[in-house]
Amino acid sequence: MNSPAIVLPSQLAAAAHDVRLARQGLEQTVIFVREQARPWALSGLNKAVDDPYIIGKLGDLQIRIDVADALYQRAEQFIGSASETLVATAEAVIASAEALQAVGNVQQELTGSRPASPSQEGREPLRWQYQIIGNYRLNDVVPPQLQE
Amino acid sequence: MSISVSPPAKAHVITSDAEAIEVAKVLAARFAEEASVRDRDRRLPVPELDEFAASGLWGITVPKAYGGAGVSYVTVAEVIKIISAADSSLGQIPQNHLGVLDILLHTGSEAQKRYYYAKVLDGWRFGNAFSESKSKNVGAFQTRIRFEGEHAVIDGEKFYCTGALFAHIVPAVGVDEQNRAFIAFVERDNPGLTIIDSWDGFGQRTTASGGAVLDAVRVPLSAVIPAHKAFDEPTADGPISQIIQAAVDTGIAHGAFEQALIHARLARPWVDSQQEHGWQDPYTIAAIGDLQWRLHGADAILAKAGRAIDHALASPSEESVAEASVIVAQAKVLSTEIALLASSKLFELAGTRSVLGKHNLDRFWRNARTHTLHDPARWKYHLIGNRLLNGIQPPRHAWN
Numbered sequence: 001m002n003s004p005a006i007v008l009p010s011q012l013a014a015a016a017h018d019v020r021l022a023r024q025g026l027e028q029t030v031i032f033v034r035e036q037a038r039p040w041a042l043s044g045l046n047k048a049v050d051d052p053y054i055i056g057k058l059g060d061l062q063i064r065i066d067v068a069d070a071l072y073q074r075a076e077q078f079i080g081s082a083s084e085t086l087v088a089t090a091e092a093v094i095a096s097a098e099a100l101q102a103v104g105n106v107q108q109e110l111t112g113s114r115p116a117s118p119s120q121e122g123r124e125p126l127r128w129q130y131q132i133i134g135n136y137r138l139n140d141v142v143p144p145q146l147q148e
Numbered sequence: 149m150s151i152s153v154s155p156p157a158k159a160h161v162i163t164s165d166a167e168a169i170e171v172a173k174v175l176a177a178r179f180a181e182e183a184s185v186r187d188r189d190r191r192l193p194v195p196e197l198d199e200f201a202a203s204g205l206w207g208i209t210v211p212k213a214y215g216g217a218g219v220s221y222v223t224v225a226e227v228i229k230i231i232s233a234a235d236s237s238l239g240q241i242p243q244n245h246l247g248v249l250d251i252l253l254h255t256g257s258e259a260q261k262r263y264y265y266a267k268v269l270d271g272w273r274f275g276n277a278f279s280e281s282k283s284k285n286v287g288a289f290q291t292r293i294r295f296e297g298e299h300a301v302i303d304g305e306k307f308y309c310t311g312a313l314f315a316h317i318v319p320a321v322g323v324d325e326q327n328r329a330f331i332a333f334v335e336r337d338n339p340g341l342t343i344i345d346s347w348d349g350f351g352q353r354t355t356a357s358g359g360a361v362l363d364a365v366r367v368p369l370s371a372v373i374p375a376h377k378a379f380d381e382p383t384a385d386g387p388i389s390q391i392i393q394a395a396v397d398t399g400i401a402h403g404a405f406e407q408a409l410i411h412a413r414l415a416r417p418w419v420d421s422q423q424e425h426g427w428q429d430p431y432t433i434a435a436i437g438d439l440q441w442r443l444h445g446a447d448a449i450l451a452k453a454g455r456a457i458d459h460a461l462a463s464p465s466e467e468s469v470a471e472a473s474v475i476v477a478q479a480k481v482l483s484t485e486i487a488l489l490a491s492s493k494l495f496e497l498a499g500t501r502s503v504l505g506k507h508n509l510d511r512f513w514r515n516a517r518t519h520t521l522h523d524p525a526r527w528k529y530h531l532i533g534n535r536l537l538n539g540i541q542p543p544r545h546a547w548n
Contacts, residue, residue, distance in 0.1 A: 091444055
């Protein structure tokens with residue numbers, strides 16, 4: 001089993017990587033919409049940048065990325081027990097992965113392509129991050145990485 | 149129904165951010181005890197409000213130059229969140245009081261600031277008579293203010309007047325002939341002012357957000373401030389008004405989440421889970437994990453919004469105010485989402501027994517659904533996206 005000293009930074013690094021990719025994806029999508037996207041013919045709009053649903057979707061992505069970034073910073077600066085620190089990291093991992101997924105979905109819809117998925121090598125499974133947080137919070141169970 | 153407002157009790161003066169948080173925690177623990185009963189019986193929190201104001205928390209934003217603590221808006225948001233987690237009606241009641249104190253800072257004369265800030269530090273509470281239910285939209289006002297020599301006269305009808313019933317002064321918005329908005333500080337017993345306890349919404353039941361009728365209400369000019377100037381120029385007033393909304397909703401989310409933890413532990417195991425206890429359910433555990441990260445995310449962005457407001461107050465500009473608006477809008481979206489989600493998931497994780505009337509756990513969802521309607525979250529995505537895509541700064545008003 002990996003020691004937490006190794007596990008923690010690598011999971012946080014994965015979160016940072018996802019936030020970076022999400023920001024890039026959003027930036028590329030914004031540029032595409034400004035320069036290449038055309039409004040739907042029946043929308044009554046002259047420009048794609050005026051499309052209220054595009055505007056709303058991009059605003060939503062910005063929120064997902066910024067909250068992931070805030071949770072990443074929170075985890076990075078976290079002062080607390082090993083369990084609490086690991087839980088904070090799990091929260092950042094989820095937020096950044098979900099932000100990147102959301103960006104990919106919208107980028108696919110608006111530009112027809114999506115960013116390459118980050119390598120999953122060395123990453124703990126995303127689905128178990130929810131369990132780690134929940135079991136600690138609900139049942140006071142120390143995260144499995146820290147159990148003897 | 150008429151309610152007599154007890155004269156202001158001499159308030160304690162809070163001197164630091166840390167003290168404000170401590171005082172809020174002590175008060176919240178006490179407010180939590182009967183919050184459910186107050187909601188169920190719609191018992192207006194009269195002694196609680198007196199205690200709330202006497203604690204000094206209603207004066208923490210009074211600038212240092214006027215004898216207050218001038219705390220950070222990170223602290224203001226935290227205080228409102230802590231109180232709202234215990235009782236979100238109590239958390240909402242100072243909403244406009246705090247907003248008005250900031251408008252006073254930007255648009256009042258030196259003498260007015262000295263006078264009204266001293267009143268606040270003495271324990272006076274401001275209510276509000278701003279919104280109208282019959283005008284075309286929230287930004288349109290039919291209430292008129294006329295200037296006659298040394299006096300101003302206000303006529304109109306208001307709704308959603310949170311806190312007015314319990315206020316010592318009811319700041320009322322009226323527009324002049326050029327449609328410019330002014331605020332008149334109307335004393336509660338001023339002739340012509342009638343406050344109506346008509347709020348019967350299914351949530352935030354004890355905010356007493358009723359109506360107000362202003363019938364030829366006459367005040368001296370010294371009681372009037374040119375509120376429109378707070379939005380003609382870039383000021384942090386819009387974001388300040390909004391962060392308090394987001395803090396109330398974040399507080400509701402915390403209250404609901406705490407109950408979810410308690411009641412999910414009490415749930416029976418589902419038959420197919422083959423577990424001994426409900427809290428061993430792998431899907432319940434993951435659902436709690438999902439709520440927790442979202443709640444921490446809302447907390448983190450709320451604090452970031454507070455810092456952006458502090459910056460916009462210290463260095464007001466088009467850019468700093470727009471930035472504060474955008475981050476506060478994010479806090480509004482995230483707090484709306486998690487307040488509704490946590491207050492609904494609570495039942496899913498706790499099972500049918502949790503809907504029994506004796507628990508009154510639906511108050512969290514009723515409060516979340518009601519309070520998050522203050523202004524539509526769907527336009528916050530727009531505000532953020534429009535700045536990102538088109539470089540358009542958020543419109544400046546009390547809802548951004």
